Structures are given as C-alpha cells and as structure tokens.
Amino acid sequence: MSARALIIGAPRSGSGKTSVTIGLLRAFARRGVKVRGAKTGPDFIDPGFHEAATGLPGLNLDSWAMEPDLLRHLARAQAQDAELLxxxxxxxxxxGIRSDRNRTGAASDLARQFGVPVLLVLDVSGQxxxxxxxxxxxxxxxxxxxxxxxxLNRAGSERHRSLCSEAIAEIGLPVLGTVLRDPNLGLPERHLGLVQASEHPEMNAHIDRLADAMEAALDLDAIFEAAQPFDVAQGTPAHALAPPGQRIALAQDAAFTFLxxxxxxxxxxAGAELVPFSPLANESPPQDCDVCWLPGGYPELHAGALAAAENFRSGMQRFAEVKPVHGECGGYMVLGEALEDAEGEMHRMTGLLSHQTSFAKRKMNLGYRQATLLADSPLGRKGETIRGHEFHYARVIAPGTDEPLATIADGLGKEIGFSGGRRGHVSGSFFHAIARG
Structure with missing residues (x-):
C-alpha cells in the first residue's frame, strides 16, 4: 500500500475538525495528491463533504460497530491507490463508550490499532x-x-497566535499552522447536525474558500510529512451486512439520503445492483427489483410532497404484496400510517406499517444499538445481532399493531426493549444498521 494516513482529531466537537479536514482534502487534491477522506464513528454527513472535496467516495470507520476484521478490510480498500488518507x-x-480495548468507537482506537498519528486541532478562542x-x-x-x-483554530490575532504557538513549541510539539477567526468558514447546520453537501447550493465554492484558508494558514508539506505509511493487515468482509437482494430498489432523493x-x-x-428511484418525484420502486430499501433522511421536511405522491404510495403497496420492503429511521417513518411535521400537521404516509410518528413532539434519541432480529428480514436472519446506531428527534406517537422487528440494547448491552415493526413482507425501525455483530 502506498498511502500515508493522518487522523484529524480535537478535544471536543465544535473545534473545527470538519472545516479543517474538508479544506485540507481540497487543498491536497488541488496539488495533484490523490487524497481520500474517512470519518470515525457513525456520522452520516461528513463522508459526503469528504467526497465533495475530493471527488472520491467517503467512508465511515467505526471501531465499535465493525468487527476488527471488517474495519481492516474497509480501511485498506479506502486507502487503495491513494497517496493520502x-x-x-x-x-x-x-x-467513545466503555467497551473492549480498541472497540470503543473513538478515533484513538484507529490511532492505536493502525499506528496512525494525529493532527490535533485546537480551538484557542478564549485562551x-x-x-x-x-x-x-x-x-x-x-x-x-x-x-x-x-x-491552532480561531486565533484572534497574530499576537494571540504567537502566545499559543510559542507555549506549545516549548512542550516539544510542532504547530503546523494557525487559522484566524473567520465566521465565513463555518458550515450550515440543522437539527441532525450539518446540512448535507448535496443540499448546499454553493458547496463547491465554500469548499474552495476552506481550501484557500488552509493553504494560506497551514504548512501542507509538513502535514503531508506528518502522515505515516498506512500499513494495515488484510481483512475480510465476513461481518458486512449482506445484500438484501440481487436488485435493490433504493429510495434516493432529498428525503432519503442516509445510506x-x-x-x-x-x-x-457482492454483485448486487442498486436501482435508485425518487419518492419525491412520485416514482415507485421498479417492480422487477427483488427488495425495496428506504434509507433515512429528512422526510419530515418533505411530508406534504410525500403525502401527495400517489404513484409512489400505490407502487409501494404493489411491491410489498410480494417482495420485501425495509425502512430505516426516516424510511421507517414513511412506512407508517402518518407523519406529523414540525408545525403539527398530520400527513398520510404509505400505511405499510401501522405506527404513526411525529416531528412536532420531539425527543432526541442518540447512541449505539445492538439489534437482535426476531424474524428474517432484509437486515438478516432471525436471531442474528446487528450493530448500528440511532440518531433522531422524531418519535412514535401511536405504536400500531405490528409485530416488533427486533429487541435492542444500547452499546453497553443494556436492554432497551422492542424496536420497529414488521407485517407481511414489510419491516422497519429507527435503527440504522452498520454491520453484523
């Protein structure tokens, strides 16, 4: 493997890691370096920014949800043919969470397991x-x-930069650049975090501004040299989630984005074909597919359009009569009877499951999950345990009468209860599957 690798870390969220990472990815790509990005943990959104910055697919590397063998397999594949990761x-x-060593979900697990050094981003505002x-x-x-x-990030002046960098140099750590405070370098946010790269109308221009800032403020040569050869043992995809079918009808538009x-x-x-269709464009899943998958996203922002999509709804009903349909998080909400938006207006959904959900009566659910399947489904076989994640503000306001899809526990193994629903060929839950346990 020819790639070098570096972890962009920080003491906390909000330190500016994402802006620094995106800017560096674009800055190195401008130099002709074949650079790829990856994100630790279950974050959906940042890999999209990495792809927008480089033109190459992003990836999640999650040391809790992914068995070490799968983690090595994915990491090697992401570094393949790259010069910098x-x-x-x-x-x-x-x-991370309390777990076996190097299985906590923290980025430090990858630093230890793969020998990857860390570039530490310090927000020095106020110190x-x-x-x-x-x-x-x-x-x-x-x-x-x-x-x-x-x-150093968000320094207020050259004097501020000197005070911080000279003190850090005295403890033997190099300071590889300082980004001065600039509110124009921030990324837009909403209720699940950052607005996705595909939704930002001027994202490419913004990434260019970030790259300009990193080129002016940071020592790119020194950062490249700080990265170390990425020497990772061969892994296998044995614990990857198997394709749910040969031809997978995949909902894909502004309401369904989180795969x-x-x-x-x-x-x-593995030989499967992804066949995208757009519920927001009133498209139905192609009937020659073997399975339909509704990923998470923001259906609460498009509830009216989804309710009016008669062809989508009738096509889903026809498909579900004979073939499996599965929905995750936002997809699960659309599989229910109704969805209440932030203004309290109820919208009719597909009715393939009998629950109702609400974004008006919000409650944050966030954390790792272990789901033990109670029946065969597109996620796997009855009795299998799937590792994944929940992050949503919507909640079930009417549970319906369907059988539960799984029993779930948190990342520490503490039982939470039943999750999701299943009826006929249809299944879904707020749980996002990452890998087989």
Whole structure:
C-alpha cells in the first residue's frame, strides 16, 4: 500500500475538525495528491463533504460497530491507490463508550490499532498559553496514540497566535499552522447536525474558500510529512451486512439520503445492483427489483410532497404484496400510517406499517444499538445481532399493531426493549444498521 494516513482529531466537537479536514482534502487534491477522506464513528454527513472535496467516495470507520476484521478490510480498500488518507475524528479524540480495548468507537482506537498519528486541532478562542497544557495532556495521555503536531483554530490575532504557538513549541510539539477567526468558514447546520453537501447550493465554492484558508494558514508539506505509511493487515468482509437482494430498489432523493457508503459499496462488490428511484418525484420502486430499501433522511421536511405522491404510495403497496420492503429511521417513518411535521400537521404516509410518528413532539434519541432480529428480514436472519446506531428527534406517537422487528440494547448491552415493526413482507425501525455483530 502506498498511502500515508493522518487522523484529524480535537478535544471536543465544535473545534473545527470538519472545516479543517474538508479544506485540507481540497487543498491536497488541488496539488495533484490523490487524497481520500474517512470519518470515525457513525456520522452520516461528513463522508459526503469528504467526497465533495475530493471527488472520491467517503467512508465511515467505526471501531465499535465493525468487527476488527471488517474495519481492516474497509480501511485498506479506502486507502487503495491513494497517496493520502485523512481520517476525521468524531467528537473528541478519545470519546467513545466503555467497551473492549480498541472497540470503543473513538478515533484513538484507529490511532492505536493502525499506528496512525494525529493532527490535533485546537480551538484557542478564549485562551492562550493554556492551549499548551491541553496539547501536553493529549501528547501524554496514551503512549500508543502519537500526536504529530497541532493546528491552532480561531486565533484572534497574530499576537494571540504567537502566545499559543510559542507555549506549545516549548512542550516539544510542532504547530503546523494557525487559522484566524473567520465566521465565513463555518458550515450550515440543522437539527441532525450539518446540512448535507448535496443540499448546499454553493458547496463547491465554500469548499474552495476552506481550501484557500488552509493553504494560506497551514504548512501542507509538513502535514503531508506528518502522515505515516498506512500499513494495515488484510481483512475480510465476513461481518458486512449482506445484500438484501440481487436488485435493490433504493429510495434516493432529498428525503432519503442516509445510506452508509460502505453498505452500498459492499452490496455492489457482492454483485448486487442498486436501482435508485425518487419518492419525491412520485416514482415507485421498479417492480422487477427483488427488495425495496428506504434509507433515512429528512422526510419530515418533505411530508406534504410525500403525502401527495400517489404513484409512489400505490407502487409501494404493489411491491410489498410480494417482495420485501425495509425502512430505516426516516424510511421507517414513511412506512407508517402518518407523519406529523414540525408545525403539527398530520400527513398520510404509505400505511405499510401501522405506527404513526411525529416531528412536532420531539425527543432526541442518540447512541449505539445492538439489534437482535426476531424474524428474517432484509437486515438478516432471525436471531442474528446487528450493530448500528440511532440518531433522531422524531418519535412514535401511536405504536400500531405490528409485530416488533427486533429487541435492542444500547452499546453497553443494556436492554432497551422492542424496536420497529414488521407485517407481511414489510419491516422497519429507527435503527440504522452498520454491520453484523
């Protein structure tokens, strides 16, 4: 393997990791470096930004949800034929759940397991020499996690930059650049985090602005040299989620966007064909497909259009009479009887399952999940355990009368209860599947 790799980490969310990562990806791509991005943990959105910055597919690498063998397989594939792999950390560098060593979901797991050094992004707003104490703590917290250098973010002035960088240099860590405070470098957000790259009308121009800022502020040569050869042992896809069918009708538009990149890629590598259709364009799933998959997304923002899509609804009903249909999170909401939007208006959905959901009566659900299937479904066989994630504000306001799809536990194994529903060929839940347990 010829790739070098570097983790972009930080003490916490909101430090500017995503902006720095996206800017670096585009800046290196401009130089002719074949650079790819990856994101630790279950974040859906950032891999889309990585792809927008490089023109190459993004990827999630999740040390909790993915068995080490699968993690190695996916990491090697992402680095294949690349010169540089930038891995963006979720949350803080060491933030994960209590679990077996290197199975916590934290980016530090990958630093240890794969020997990848870390470029530490420090938001120095509101501090100066104290930044050196934070950097010192990161450099000495875990001897197996190497901090290769720091990037200072949101410095207020040249004097501020000097105070921080000189203090960090005294503890033996190089500062590889400083990004001055600039509100124009922020990315737009909404209730599930950042607005997706595909939805931002001027995303390419914004990524160029980020790249301009990183080129002006950071030492790209030193950052490239800080990355180390990515020498990862061969893995296998044995624990990957199997294709649910040979031809998969995949809902794909502004309401249905959250399919993990590694799932679609593995299904295609295994010989399956993804056949996209758009419910918002009133398209129905092609009847010659073997299975229909409704991924997560933002149906609550498009509930009126989905309710008016008669051809989509009738086509779904015809398909479900004879073939499997599965919905995840937003897809699960659309499979129900009705969806209440943020303004409290109820909208008719497909009615393939009998529950009702609401975005008006919000409650955040967030965390890793282990789902044990109670029947065969597109997710797997009865009794199998699937690892995944939930992140949604919508809630079930009428549970309906369907049989549950699975029993779920949290990432620590604590029982939560039944999840989702199943009726005939139809199944769904708020649970997003990542890999087989």
């Amino acid at each position: 930038l891995i963006e950390s979720a949350m803080g560098l060491f933030d 100066s020499q104290t930044a050196a104490a934070v950097a010192y703590g990161f450099a000495h917290y875990d001897s197996q996690v190497k901090i290769a250098g720091c990037v 993990y990149p590694h799932l679609g890629r593995h299904w295609q590598d």
